[in-house]
Amino acid sequence: MAEKPIVVRKIWAHNAHEEFLLVGVAVSALGCRWITIDTEFPGVIYRPSAEAIRSEDAVEERYKVLKKNVDELKLIQLGFTLSDSHGNLPDFATEYRYVWEVNFKGFDASSDAHAPDSIELLRNQGVDMEKHMGEGVNYRQFAELMYNAGLINQGMHWVAFHGGYDFAYLLKVMSLEKKLPENVDGFYDQLRQYFGRMYDVKQMAKCCEGLYGGLDKIAATLQVERAVGKSHCAGSDSLLTWQVFSTLCHYCYFTDYLLAGVSDVLYGLQSVRSIGEPKVIPALYNPYLKHKLVQLPVCNYASTLGPFESKEVPSCSCNEFLHILL
Template identity: 45%
Template sequence: MPSATGIPRRTPTHDVYCGANPLGQQKGGGNMPSNEECGIRDVWNHNLEEEFRTIRQIVQQYQYIAMDTEFPGVVARPIGEFRTSADYQYQLLRCNVDLLRIIQLGLTFLDESGNTPAGYTTWQFNFKFNLAEDMYAQDSIDMLQNSGIQFKKHEEEGIDPLDFAELLMTSGIVLVDDIKWLSFHSGYDFGYLLKLLTDQNLPQEESEFFELLRIYFPTIYDVKYLMKSCKNLKGGLQEVAEQLELQRVGPQHQAGSDSLLTGMVFFKMREMFFEDNIDDAKYCGHLYGLGTSFVVNGSGGYLDSNGDNSSSS
């Protein structure tokens, strides 16, 4: 059904499946639906500029962006003394993000009611990554290969991070107060995005990290942090989705599918647990597992880390 702005609109995402056999209901070894059939647009070096042109149009109406990344694990541990466990978690994040390269970024676009655009709902950016040259944790690479990530194609056709950052800066989705970012346990996700955008290592101090975050991503809701106020919700993204009776679209442990599921979970949680009204002063800007959040409407907070940071989403 066309919207007032003329961009077709898809019904709320928790009603959307893809292909003849929705994922999780495959029978007898049937073929898995492709990303394209699921409304997930794969972006490589050759179509990067074209897809950003589309995104610049989409974001004018769909101003909630659910985000997920895939990255090559955790390969280093910080040494020294740390003020708190939360400080250790940030230093762990910092040293790994500084050393490693992002593999995938998924962005799903939704409106204020949780509707997604008709056609493509999600853009999955595939970055240049070379298994012969870049550092990684083997268990993470094994998991990503099992999920269908094609590392040979990433090596040959992957997106250059500098090209991506230049287009992202002018896309209308960063540095904008009206854009609301949705994520799940997303310290590493935003760490990699800040590294892309600044082309620099992450700040040594966590407070400076959150200052940068506030500039580039003024409004963030981390679903894992919201779960602290949701009775009986627990676990990772897939487990939470199952508790909410939501069906994944596309393959788990790919950034596009995970970002779409994150968006679905957020809107279902907002409806069920927050009466469609989330208190920004209490929840906005907190990243689960990190010890500082940036100030929103004059208030901030401190979060002791009890996160279960994993090698990828």
């Protein structure tokens, strides 16, 4: 049977409360403990030196540049894809599956710092900056809704692609702080206060022979097609990131051991404390290349869920409520 089509649900100020009620149902009643995120923001106005880009030891310099950008710039859009431990997206007993895209109020292209080419790209992809200013979600309102929906707890598993900026902007909004921590270890400490396990798909791809480049390039290598929308739209990109993550787990031989080895490590920000004890992660050969060295067991999502793995997911008992919202 064909899979249900996917719809990106757009969140604005006028429907934010109702949409996050649905999100809460997905988390608590449908067991969606995995959340894959993507953010859109006004580009970068500071860049690391060429040496810092090349050097594995220049973590602090790269973090300082990230911090300067995130401290001065404002989040425009957040996309997130929820799934359960078997990779199922919420459908709420309808004919569609759903992902979400939050549109924020706060960025003003006429007065706020930004990279002009990035704003032009977002406009070309359909981001309506004027609508964001008038109808977008307030940052404080968003933070409250995230808490109420049950997304901010240690039982969640967070996924991003090259996720340093994604998690930095989300931390800035959730903590209601104007400035990020001064160093990378402080950054990881604060991330752990708000989020559960974190996985960076680009960091995972480093373990797979032949996988490199941006999200679209890695997806193409894995023969993963974008299911809905287009690039640089946060909802669509969060879904593609989830598709690539799922493919890596199921077909590129990421065992639970290997997945644990890359958890809580963001690409380009490999703090010694973030990695902990050194782990030797063997180079893997993905199944789309001609030669494979070894076939390892497929990752079992459920075994990474801690206390949730042995619990049955309760059936949703709020059909009338969902019917009204949907």
